[in-house]
Amino acid sequence: MTLPAHAEDLGHQIYAIDTGFERARFDAAYLVVDSGRAAFIDTGHNAAVPRLLDTLAALGLSRDAVDWVIPTHVHLDHAGGAGLLMTQLPQARALIHPRGARHLINPLALVEGARAVYGVEVVRQTYGTVEPIPAERVVESHDAMEILLGQRPLRLIDTPGHARHHHCIWDARSRGWFTGDTFGISYREFDTAAGPWMFPSTTPVQFDPDALRQSIDRLLESDPQVLYPTHFSRVDNVPRVAAQFREVLDQFVSGARAVQADWPADRAERVRRLEAMVASTLLASARKAGISLAEEAVLALLQMDVTLNAQGINVWLSQGTARKTEPEG
CATH class of the missing domain: 3.60.15.10 (Ribonuclease Z/Hydroxyacylglutathione hydrolase-like)
Structure with a gap:
């Protein structure tokens, strides 16, 4: 075969x-x-x-x-x-x-x-x-x-x-x-x-x-x-990846709350700040995991995830006002 x-x-x-x-x-x-x-x-x-x-x-x-x-x-x-x-x-x-x-x-x-x-x-x-x-x-x-x-x-x-x-x-x-x-x-x-x-x-x-x-x-x-x-x-x-997952999830939540504490009225600015938070969190986690790729290479591979994760966190922080854009089920 x-x-x-x-x-x-x-x-x-x-x-x-x-x-x-x-x-x-x-x-x-x-x-x-x-x-x-x-x-x-x-x-x-x-x-x-x-x-x-x-x-x-x-x-x-x-x-x-x-x-x-x-x-x-x-x-x-x-x-x-x-x-x-x-x-x-x-x-x-x-x-x-x-x-x-x-x-x-x-x-x-x-x-x-x-x-x-x-x-x-x-x-x-x-x-x-x-x-x-x-x-x-x-x-x-x-x-x-x-x-x-x-x-x-x-x-x-x-x-x-x-x-x-x-x-x-x-x-x-x-x-x-x-x-x-x-x-x-x-x-x-x-x-x-x-x-x-x-x-x-x-x-x-x-x-x-x-x-x-x-x-x-x-x-x-x-x-x-x-x-x-x-x-x-x-x-x-x-066990190793579960610990990584949980740590990053907690950091996403705390980082999102920090952004929310100074919440811009403009949606694009909110998402930009959340993207910066997501990118820095992921980069720090990657370094902690021993990933030695250059920062530019790491962020290039994660570009789509940074963008979409920030958008999803923004919806969550906005208490579901954008949920109509996806099937509710």
Whole structure:
């Protein structure tokens, strides 16, 4: 078996697929296999679908072998290609958080929310036409739900904090969580001899630090040995990255409150100050983690995260006045 260049065998019949979204090793979808049956966890955008199908074929599996497509949540870098992928998988059902299911059945509000954050032209060029998933092929998850993939149990729990339409998936065989964005982001460019570095994703518009802390606590109750975040791929040394995550989250909150204490009336100025806070917090955390890349290189890799995290924190500080830009669920 030879995997395509965009796919990696992570062990335990789990495969990470680089979706090609934004840059190499930025956005992952996962293919999980057991007893000749398969599931995709997150899909990337429409342009990723050929990569997902190529990986399936490289493993000698037919499209009929896929039982489940499971977006961790409905943000378009995770689920934008789910509808198109489902058209190619005749036996698959889509397992979606109940707050997000209707937005993949009818993606109009989801796309409008993305346009409000990124702009109409960016959404058109990046995501294309987001295809709906027929309602009869959608299954809504619930907290502590368990499904069988072949003989392999997968358990889903509700994990708000990044988004209210987010669930995470536990795989007992690898003792790992597929965490979407709940457990944050860990880019492989920042790996050091000491291990990976991880930080929270507070992107618009449903960031809730208290809920996020509770979700992380629930994930850690299972004593995971590995995490599978969408950004990007397998992360080991869970206690280390959990400590990093919590420290940065606390610093985001305290830094945001400091900005709020001198709150500019102008939204653009508020976001600019929050961007400066987010950038300095992440840079300090990266240095503490032993990352020796030049400051310019670190900030270049984090540019999108700084911008979106600041926007999400601004919405949170503004007590939800901008929540209408994303599906409420």
